[in-house]
Amino acid sequence: MIQIYLTFEGRCEEAIDFYKQALGAEVEMLMRYKDSPEQPSPGCDPRQDPEKVMHAAFRIGETLLMASDGRCSGSPTFQGFSLSIPAADVAEAEQHFGALADGGQVMMPLAKTFWSPAFGMLVDRFGVPWMVNVAP
Numbered sequence: 001m002i003q004i005y006l007t008f009e010g011r012c013e014e015a016i017d018f019y020k021q022a023l024g025a026e027v028e029m030l031m032r033y034k035d036s037p038e039q040p041s042p043g044c045d046p047r048q049d050p051e052k053v054m055h056a057a058f059r060i061g062e063t064l065l066m067a068s069d070g071r072c073s074g075s076p077t078f079q080g081f082s083l084s085i086p087a088a089d090v091a092e093a094e095q096h097f098g099a100l101a102d103g104g105q106v107m108m109p110l111a112k113t114f115w116s117p118a119f120g121m122l123v124d125r126f127g128v129p130w131m132v133n134v135a136p
Contacts, residue, residue: 004063004083007070008126012053015126016067019060022099023085028064029057060085082121082129090134093118097132100124 008015019025034050052069059065070076085100087093097110103125110120110132118134 004065006065006067006078006128007076008053008067009070009076010052010072010074011076011126012056012067012069015128016053016056016058018125019058022102023060023096025058025060027056027058029055031055076127078128082131084131084133087118087132087134090118093120093132093134097122100130100132 006015013030016025016027016030020027031054032050033052033054036054049072052072054068056067057064058067085096087096093110097120101122101124105123106120107123107129108119108121110118113119116134116136119132121129121131123129
C-alpha cells in the first residue's frame with residue numbers, strides 16, 4: 001500500500017479545515033509539535049510554533065491522507081502528481097470541483113470528455129493539484 005503524505009509548510013490546519021468544508025474530510029488524528037513527548041527529530045526546526053501540526057491523518061471518503069506543517073517555510077510545492085477524486089455523477093463532480101476551485105486555479109474546466117460525462121483539473125488554494133472525474 002502507498003499512502004499520501006502532504007506537507008503544507010505552515011498551513012496544514014487551514015488546509016484540513018478547507019477539506020472538511022469542501023469534501024467532508026474527517027480528522028482521525030492531529031498532533032501538534034507541543035504534544036511531542038520528545039524533542040523534534042533531525043530535519044525538524046525546533047523553533048517552530050508549538051501549535052503547528054507535527055502530524056495529522058484525515059479521511060476523505062475511503063482514502064486516508066496524512067499531513068504536517070513540515071518546516072513552515074510558508075510556500076508548499078506539490079509537483080508531478082494530482083489527487084484524483086471520483087464522483088458518482090455530474091452533480092457531485094460539480095460540487096467537488098466548485099468547492100476545491102474556491103481560491104484556487106482551474107487548469108481544465110469541468111466538461112464532458114470522450115471517457116467521462118464530467119472531468120476537470122484544478123489546483124486548490126494550497127497548491128495541491130486535483131482531478132475530478134465521473135466514471136462513465
